[in-house]
Amino acid sequence: MGRLRRLVDNAYACDPRIAKFKEEDKERRLAQKKAKAEAIRQKQEEEERVRQEAEEAERKKREAEEAEQRAKQEVEKKEREVLKKAFKKERKMLRTLCKDNSYFASEEGERVQTMTDVELLCEALELTRLEELNKELAQVAQDKMQGWEVLMKEVSEVRNRIKKEREEVQQRQQGEGVEEEGKVHHSKSGIKMTSSCSSKPSTSSLPAQQRGGRLWQSISTNTATSITRLAKEVLNKAKELQHSDKHMREAANKNAYHSMEKAQARQVISDTTASQRYDTPQEMLGMNTAAWGAEEQRLLEQALKTYPVSTPDRWDRIAKCVPNRTKKDCMRRYKELVEMVKAKKAAQAAAVGKK
Numbered sequence: 001m002g003r004l005r006r007l008v009d010n011a012y013a014c015d016p017r018i019a020k021f022k023e024e025d026k027e028r029r030l031a032q033k034k035a036k037a038e039a040i041r042q043k044q045e046e047e048e049r050v051r052q053e054a055e056e057a058e059r060k061k062r063e064a065e066e067a068e069q070r071a072k073q074e075v076e077k078k079e080r081e082v083l084k085k086a087f088k089k090e091r092k093m094l095r096t097l098c099k100d101n102s103y104f105a106s107e108e109g110e111r112v113q114t115m116t117d118v119e120l121l122c123e124a125l126e127l128t129r130l131e132e133l134n135k136e137l138a139q140v141a142q143d144k145m146q147g148w149e150v151l152m153k154e155v156s157e158v159r160n161r162i163k164k165e166r167e168e169v170q171q172r173q174q175g176e177g178v179e180e181e182g183k184v185h186h187s188k189s190g191i192k193m194t195s196s197c198s199s200k201p202s203t204s205s206l207p208a209q210q211r212g213g214r215l216w217q218s219i220s221t222n223t224a225t226s227i228t229r230l231a232k233e234v235l236n237k238a239k240e241l242q243h244s245d246k247h248m249r250e251a252a253n254k255n256a257y258h259s260m261e262k263a264q265a266r267q268v269i270s271d272t273t274a275s276q277r278y279d280t281p282q283e284m285l286g287m288n289t290a291a292w293g294a295e296e297q298r299l300l301e302q303a304l305k306t307y308p309v310s311t312p313d314r315w316d317r318i319a320k321c322v323p324n325r326t327k328k329d330c331m332r333r334y335k336e337l338v339e340m341v342k343a344k345k346a347a348q349a350a351a352v353g354k355k
Helices: 002-014 016-100 108-124 127-139 144-199 212-222 231-277 294-306 314-321 327-354
Strands: none
Touching (some): 002 016, 016 108, 108 327, 127 144, 294 327, 314 327
């Protein structure tokens, strides 16, 4: 058997056709393997290409959105800068018009008060109204009385508008507090009424002639439940409810009294909060209402001597010399000093006249 097997193997090995068949089969398998590997490679390359294209498209889209957002922000920034410059220009024009015309006042005290009013207008008015006011003041600049009337009319309108807005906010806060209190009271009342009505049997629908056992027998037979109750059980339950209802009334009265106290306390707190939120016109303008110290007073007097009335931007420079005090604070303090000096002179003149 082994010899026969060797003869067959030799025949296979020496036969060129079999060798050729084996070689072709080997090449075919190798070609299939290469083709399969090539297909896998191409598929991976295609997936990678699609992924890169998607990432590139997403990147371009993101860059376009960022560029659009930047352009929008630039436009908004330019608009804000233009608006800021316009505000600055109109405010400077208003201050210059008033300053060149001595703030349309004849006395020093009125002049200082007008300076404060001008600052209020600069802070409160919109751009269009500032432009209109500057035009009106430029037209009547030669007539101080008319200019004073125009300026004071605008100041009055601004103060009335601030006062109206403050009152509206206070009314809205009070209305919200009353509405919340009403909701709480209504919800508690609804719960109590529902519990009372659901627990007590009604006797008002029975005829007045029914008395004693007939009355309680009628109640026991007219209940809406499917449970049969004896007249004695109904009577005992009614007595129990009557006794418990007394305690419920007392508890309800106590709760009502406590609710009234809480509502009054809440109203006091609301009024106090509203009064604290809206301060004086000086505090609304950002002024420091703290009392002036001796060192601050000394620095202010020195700055007043250093920078006379003819100095450009006089009050801005004076404010820089007094720490923790603004331009408006210094102007207000100067006005107080002027009034104190006037009052002192008037008192001295009156004393001399008596002598």
